[in-house]
Amino acid sequence: MTRSPWEEPAETLGRRRALQVIGGAAALPFLPTELFANPHRAHLHLHAPQPTGGEPQPLAVLTEHQAQALDAIAERILPATDTPGAGDAGIPAFVDRLLEGWLPDAARDHLLVELDRFDNRAREHNPEAAGFVDLESAAQDELLTEAQDEAIAQRDGRAFSRNVNRLHEQPFFDLVKWLTLFGYYTSEAGMKSELGYRIVPGRWDPCVDIEDD
Amino acid sequence: MVQIIERKTWDAIVIGSGITGGWAAKELTEKGLETLVLEAGPPVVPERDYSEHTPPWQMPYRGLRDRKHQAERQPVQSRAAACDEWSGKFFVDDIDNPYSIGDGGQDFLWIRARIVGGRSLLWGRQSYRWSDLDFEANARDGYGTDWPIRYRDLAPWYDHVESFVGIAGQPENMPQLPDGKFLPPIAQSCMEERVREGLDRAFGGTRRFTPARVAVLTKHHLGRRACHYCGICRRGCISRSYFSSLNATLPAAEATGRLTVRPDSVVRNLVYDEQTDRVSGVHLIDAESMESIEVRGRIVFLCASTIESARILLNSKTPRFAEGLANSSGQVGRNLMDHIFQVGANGNLDGLEDKTTFGRRPNSCYLPRFVNLDGDRAEATREKGFLRGFGYQCGARRGTLWQGGIGQPGFGADYKASLRGLAPWRLNFSGFGENLPNPDNRVTIDPELEDRWGIPAARITMSYGENEAAMRESIQTRAAEMLEALGARNIRTFNRNSLPGFAIHEMGTARMGRDPSTSVLNGWCQSWDVPNLFITDGAAMASSACQNPSLTYMALTARACDYAVRQMRRLEL
Numbered sequence: 001m002t003r004s005p006w007e008e009p010a011e012t013l014g015r016r017r018a019l020q021v022i023g024g025a026a027a028l029p030f031l032p033t034e035l036f037a038n039p040h041r042a043h044l045h046l047h048a049p050q051p052t053g054g055e056p057q058p059l060a061v062l063t064e065h066q067a068q069a070l071d072a073i074a075e076r077i078l079p080a081t082d083t084p085g086a087g088d089a090g091i092p093a094f095v096d097r098l099l100e101g102w103l104p105d106a107a108r109d110h111l112l113v114e115l116d117r118f119d120n121r122a123r124e125h126n127p128e129a130a131g132f133v134d135l136e137s138a139a140q141d142e143l144l145t146e147a148q149d150e151a152i153a154q155r156d157g158r159a160f161s162r163n164v165n166r167l168h169e170q171p172f173f174d175l176v177k178w179l180t181l182f183g184y185y186t187s188e189a190g191m192k193s194e195l196g197y198r199i200v201p202g203r204w205d206p207c208v209d210i211e212d213d
Numbered sequence: 214m215v216q217i218i219e220r221k222t223w224d225a226i227v228i229g230s231g232i233t234g235g236w237a238a239k240e241l242t243e244k245g246l247e248t249l250v251l252e253a254g255p256p257v258v259p260e261r262d263y264s265e266h267t268p269p270w271q272m273p274y275r276g277l278r279d280r281k282h283q284a285e286r287q288p289v290q291s292r293a294a295a296c297d298e299w300s301g302k303f304f305v306d307d308i309d310n311p312y313s314i315g316d317g318g319q320d321f322l323w324i325r326a327r328i329v330g331g332r333s334l335l336w337g338r339q340s341y342r343w344s345d346l347d348f349e350a351n352a353r354d355g356y357g358t359d360w361p362i363r364y365r366d367l368a369p370w371y372d373h374v375e376s377f378v379g380i381a382g383q384p385e386n387m388p389q390l391p392d393g394k395f396l397p398p399i400a401q402s403c404m405e406e407r408v409r410e411g412l413d414r415a416f417g418g419t420r421r422f423t424p425a426r427v428a429v430l431t432k433h434h435l436g437r438r439a440c441h442y443c444g445i446c447r448r449g450c451i452s453r454s455y456f457s458s459l460n461a462t463l464p465a466a467e468a469t470g471r472l473t474v475r476p477d478s479v480v481r482n483l484v485y486d487e488q489t490d491r492v493s494g495v496h497l498i499d500a501e502s503m504e505s506i507e508v509r510g511r512i513v514f515l516c517a518s519t520i521e522s523a524r525i526l527l528n529s530k531t532p533r534f535a536e537g538l539a540n541s542s543g544q545v546g547r548n549l550m551d552h553i554f555q556v557g558a559n560g561n562l563d564g565l566e567d568k569t570t571f572g573r574r575p576n577s578c579y580l581p582r583f584v585n586l587d588g589d590r591a592e593a594t595r596e597k598g599f600l601r602g603f604g605y606q607c608g609a610r611r612g613t614l615w616q617g618g619i620g621q622p623g624f625g626a627d628y629k630a631s632l633r634g635l636a637p638w639r640l641n642f643s644g645f646g647e648n649l650p651n652p653d654n655r656v657t658i659d660p661e662l663e664d665r666w667g668i669p670a671a672r673i674t675m676s677y678g679e680n681e682a683a684m685r686e687s688i689q690t691r692a693a694e695m696l697e698a699l700g701a702r703n704i705r706t707f708n709r710n711s712l713p714g715f716a717i718h719e720m721g722t723a724r725m726g727r728d729p730s731t732s733v734l735n736g737w738c739q740s741w742d743v744p745n746l747f748i749t750d751g752a753a754m755a756s757s758a759c760q761n762p763s764l765t766y767m768a769l770t771a772r773a774c775d776y777a778v779r780q781m782r783r784l785e786l
Contacts, residue, residue, distance in 0.1 A: 031329070031463055036256060036474050077624040085629075090270070097273050102280050144624060152622070160619050164280065178619050181632075185615045186269035186276060194633065195613065199266050201442045201572035207403035208571045210635070 056090070061099040065131060066112070067092035069119045072133045074180040076140050083194050086180050089187035095179055107167035114172035118147060147173035215496055218507045223249040223473075224781075226495055226510035228480050228525070231331025232763050233750045233770045234516035235458025236374070238466040238474075240774035241514070246781075247471050249508060250463075251478040251497060253517075254327030257303070257334065257459060263449025264299045272298050293324045293717070295335050299448045303328050303335055309665040312520075315657065315674025322714040323520060323673065329476050330459035331518070332717070333763075335447045338427040338455055338575065339606070340380045341760035342371050342391040346587050350647075351756050353587070354600050357548060357650030358726045360755045361736030364391065370768035377465075378456045378767070379434040381576070382426030388588075390581040390604075390760070397431045398424040399440075402570045404562060404609040404638045405578055408699060412580075415698035419583050419594075425576040425606065428456035428764075437461065444573025455575060475508075477501050479666045482529035483513060483538055483746070491745045492538075498666040512745045512777055512786060516770070519549070519751035523656040523722035524671045539740040539748075544733050545723055546656040549675050550648040550757040552716040553603075555709035556685045558692035559641035560701030562609060569611055569635055577608030580642065582759055584687065598683035603646035603759045605692065611635040640701060644688030645716065647759040649680050654713075656722055675713040685710070718762055720751030738773040745786050749773045 059067055075087030099108050122129040125139045132140060151171035160174045161167075167175065184190040191197035224246035227237045234250060241248045257263075269276045278298045283291035290296045290304035305325045312323055326332045345364045351357035368391070375394040383398035401409065401424050409422040429446070432439050437460065438452040446455045453460035466472040477500035484507060486493040494509035515522045523546040529538035537545050582602040586594040596602075615632040623631075654675040662670040689706040696704045726732020729741035738753050740746040749770035751762060758765075780786045 031256070031459070031467060031474070036476055078629045079626050081626050081629060094275060098277070102274055102277060141625065148622070148624070162619075174619070177624065181615060181618045182277075183275065185613075188268070188270045191268065191270070195615075197268075199268055199443060201444075204399060204440075204442045204570070204572035204574045206400040206405075206570055207568055210567050210569055 056093060057097075059092070059096050061108075061112075062092060062096045066115055066119070067096070069115065069132045070095055070176070072140065073118075073144070073176055074183070076137065076144055077177055077180045078184050078190075084189040086184040086187075086190070088189045089184045091180055091183040091187075094183040094187075098179070103167065104164060107164070110168040111172075111175060114175070118143070118172055121146075144173070147171075215507045216505045219509065221509070223247055223508065223510040225249070225512050225514065225777075226251065226508060227514045227516055228495065229253075229331060229516035229518060229521075229750065230329050230458055230463065230474065231326070231516065231518060231750070232333040232336065232458060233766050234331065234514070235333060235462035235466075236767050236770040237514040237516055237749060237774055238458075238472055239377075239462040240771050241778065242466040242469040242471040244774065244778040245471070246778065248466070248473070249510065250466075250472065250474045251480055251495060251508070252327075252329050252331070252474060252476045253479045253500065254305075254329065254476065255500075256329045256474075256476045257449075259449060259451060259459065262302070263451050265443055265445050265448040265450060267299065267448075274298055289322055290324060292322055292715070295447045296324075299445070300335060311662055311664060312671045312673060313659045313662050315655075315672050317676070318654075318674035318713075319676045320712050321673040321675050322712050323671075323719075324714065324717045325518070325521075329474060330457055330463070333457040334449065334459060336457075336763060337761065338429055338446060339579070339761040340375075340378070340382070340393075340426050340428045340764040341579070341581075342393055343367075343758050343760055343765050344389050344391050346389045346582070347756065347758035347760075349587070350601060350758070351650070356600070357756050358724065358728065358731050361725050361727045361732075366736070367765070367768050367772065370772040371764065373771050374764065374767040377435065378428050378461070378764075379430045379437070380426055380764075381424070381429055381431045383424050385421055385423050385581075387421060387581055389586060393426070395426070396434065399427070399429070399431060399574050399576050400424065401578060402609060403568050404565050404640075407564070408562070408578075408609055408640060411699045412695060415695070416583075420580060420695065422578055422580050422607065425579040425608075427576040429575045430454045435461075440575060442572035442574060444575065446575050478506075479664075479668065480517065480525055481505075481666070481668050482525060483515075484509075485529065485531045485534065485538055485743065487531065487533060490743070492743055498668065500666065503666065512747065512781065514770075514774075514777075515746065515748045515752075516750045519719045519722050520656050520671055520673065522748055522750055522752045523549075524658065524669075526723065527656070527658045528669055534742070539723070539733055539742045539746055541742050542730055542733055544652070544731065547652045547654070548650040548721040548724055548755075549654045549656055549673070549713075549719060550650060550721040550754070551675075551713050552648060552718045552757060552759065553646040553677060553681050553685060553688075553711060554644060554716045555711040556646075556688045556707065557605060557607075557641065557643040558689055558696055558704060558706040559639055560696040560699075560704035562638045562640050562699065562701055565638060577606060577610075580605040580607050584691070596687060598687060599680045600649065601647040601680070601684075601759070603644045603684060603688050605642040605644050605688075607640070607642045609638050609640040611638055640696065640699070642692035642695065644685075644692065645718075645759050645761070646681065646684045646688060648677065648757045650721060650724075650756055651678065673714075677713060718751070718757070720754040720757055720762055723748045723752035724755040725753050726755060737776040738769055739776070747773050747777055 070092045074091040078086040119131040151173040225248045230252040348360045352359040382395040384392040440454040478497045484494040527537035659672040723733040725734045
C-alpha cells in the first residue's frame with residue numbers, strides 16, 4: 001500500500017503544519033474575535049482536561065520504586081516482541097494520573113497496598129531482591145502466575161468488573177492487567193505499532209486485505 | 214429589572230447559535246438584515262478548542278474521562294457518549310443549569326451545549342429528508358394536529374440547505390426517504406455490500422441497506438475541505454469537513470459584514486410591547502458580569518433549542534399573555550417528543566475474514582422505515598401493535614481483540630500475540646422510532662428552581678407510552694429477523710429502554726399548525742399571536758417522524774427567513 005502525505009503523523013508535524021497538510025491552510029477564516037459584540041472580554045472558560053502533550057510528568061502519588069515495579073509488571077504482561085512492550089507505554093505515568101485524580105479512594109488505597117504486597121513477595125523467591133524488578137524474568141513470571149491463580153480463585157467464575165465503584169474489590173492481578181491493557185493500547189507505542197493507528201488516515205477504503213495492511 | 218437598554222435597534226435578533234440559529238444568521242444577513250446572534254455560552258476557538266487530532270496518549274486519562282469532575286458537575290451530560298474527555302468541555306455544567314422532573318414523568322436527560330455553535334458541533338450529522346408519510350401522519354391517525362405544510366412546501370428548502378451543507382448520500386428512490394442533492398456517498402464496506410444484496414434478496418428490495426446520509430464532505434465544497442477520515446467529528450474539525458454553525462453558516466454570515474455575535478448572553482425573556490403587539494427586544498443576563506441588559510430588534514428568531522425556547526416563552530409573561538408569550542393556545546411547552554432508541558439486535562457474519570476497512574469513516578449505514586407505509590404499500594406493511602414507524606442506524610464492522618483481553622486468561626508474549634488482529638464481522642441494527650405527540654408530555658416552569666443567573670428553570674414531565682413500548686418490541690424482532698435471513702450467528706437483541714431526551718432529538722414544544730387555537734406557529738414558523746416572532750428550532754415540529762430531525766429544522770429555518778424578509782419588505786412586519 002502506498003503511503004500518502006496524509007499518513008504523516010500529525011503530532012510530529014505540529015498543529016499549524018498539520019493544518020496546512022489537511023486544510024491547505026483554511027480558505028475561509030473561522031470567526032474573527034472582532035466579530036463578537038464583546039471582543040475584549042475574557043469569556044467564561046470551557047472546563048477541559050488539558051492535553052499533556054504526551055510529555056512525562058513528575059510522579060504525584062507513586063514512589064519511584066513503585067513506578068519501577070509497575071513498569072516491570074506491565075512489561076511481563078505485554079512484553080516487547082516484534083512490537084514494543086508495555087514497558088515502553090508509560091504505564092506508571094498513566095496509573096499515577098489515575099491515582100491522583102480519577103480512582104475513588106478505596107480503589108486507590110487497594111491498588112497501592114496490593115502493589116507493595118506483591119512487590120514484597122519477590123523476596124520469597126530471592127532474599128536479596130529489593131523488589132519485583134530485581135528478579136529474573138522467569139521468576140517474575142512465576143510470581144505473576146501465582147497472582148493470576150489467586151485472582152481466578154478469588155473471582156470464582158465472576159468476570160472482572162470495570163465499574164469504578166467495584167475496582168477496589170478486584171484482585172490485584174486483574175486490576176494491574178486491566179491497567180496494563182488499557183494503558184498499552186492507548187499509548188503511542190501500542191496504538192501505532194500494535195494497532196496500526198494513524199491519527200489522520202486521509203482516506204476511507206471500504207475493503208482492504210489484512211495481509212497487505 | 215433591566216439595568217441597561219442598548220439603543221441600537223437590530224433588524225433581527227437570533228436567539229441561539231446552534232444548527233438553526235446559525236442558519237437564521239446566514240439567511241437573514243445574506244438578505245441584508247443587520248443581525249445580532251445571542252449565545253448563552255462562550256465562544257469556541259477552533260485553533261484552541263478543537264481536539265480531533267489529539268490522540269488518547271496525550272490526554273491525562275487516556276479517554277477514561279475527567280471522571281470526578283463529571284460526577285460533580287455533569288451528572289446528566291456525562292450520560293451522553295459524546296461528552297467524553299475531549300468534548301466534555303462543550304457540554305453544560307449541570308449545577309449551573311438545573312432543571313427538574315415533573316410528577317409522574319420519567320427521568321428526562323436534557324443534553325445541552327451552551328457554546329457558540331451549540332450542539333451543531335456535537336451532532337451525529339445524519340441528514341434525512343422527511344416525506345409526506347411523515348407530514349400527513351397526524352392527519353392520518355389523529356394524534357397531534359395536522360402539519361400546515363407538506364413535502365412539496367419544504368422540498369425546495371431541503372434543496373437549498375443541502376446545497377450549502379454538503380450531504381454525502383446515495384439516491385435510493387424510496388418515497389418514504391426522498392433523495393436529496395447529494396455529494397458522493399461514503400462507500401459501504403465489502404461486508405456491508407453483501408448485507409445490502411442479502412437483504413434485497415430476502416425482502417424483495419423493501420429493506421434497503423444504504424450508506425448513512427451525513428453532513429460530511431466527500432469532496433471540496435464551498436471553501437471547506439473533504440473529510441480526512443480521522444473519525445471523531447464531535448471534537449471539532451479543523452478542515453471544516455462536517456457541517457456545524459462554526460464551520461459553515463456563521464462564517465458565511467460573517468462574510469456579509471452584517472453579523473454580530475454576542476456570546477455569554479443568557480436570555481431571560483422576550484420583551485413584548487402591548488402598544489404595537491410585537492416583540493420589541495430581548496432581555497438577557499450577561500453571564501460574566503451578571504448585568505441585566507435589553508437589546509432591541511425588529512424581528513426575533515427563537516432558535517434556542519426545543520426546551521429552552523419553550524422555557525423562554527413561558528418565562529415571558531405579560532398581562533396579555535399571562536401563561537407565557539405567544540401562548541394563547543396553551544400549547545407552548547406541550548407535545549414534547551424525542552425518539553426511542555438503544556433498541557435493536559446484532560450478530561456475527563461469516564466470511565471475508567481476510568478483509569477489513571481502512572480509515573475511520575464519519576458515518577455508518579441506514580435502513581429506512583419499512584413498516585406502516587402509506588398508499589398502495591399500506592396493507593402489506595401494516596403492523597398490528599403500533600402506529601407509525603422506525604428506521605435503523607446500522608453497520609458491519611470488526612472490533613479489535615484487545616478490548617476483550619481482560620476476559621482472556623494469561624499474560625506474556627503468546628497472550629499478546631493472541632490479542633492481535635480483529636474480531637469477526639458484526640452487524641448491528643440500532644432502531645430509532647417515532648414518538649407520538651402527547652399534550653401531557655410537557656415543559657413548564659419550576660416554581661422555585663433557578664439557574665445560576667436567577668432565571669426560573671424548566672420542569673420536564675415526559676413518559677413514553679404503550680405505542681413506544683410496542684414499537685420497541687418490533688424493532689428487536691424485525692432486526693433479528695433480518696440477521697437470521699442473512700445467516701448471522703450469535704444473534705442478540707437488546708432493549709435498554711432509553712430515557713426520554715437521550716436520543717437528543719427533542720422537539721415539539723411550540724408546534725406549527727393550521728389553527729391558532731391548537732397550535733403556536735403557522736406554516737411559516739411564525740407565531741400566531743406575535744407576528745414578528747419566529748420559532749424555527751425543534752420546538753416547531755408537529756410530529757417526530759423517525760428520521761434524525763436536524764436537516765428538517767434547517768430547511769424550516771431557511772424557509773421562515775425567506776418569508777420573514779419578504780414580509781418585512783412588504784412592510785407587513
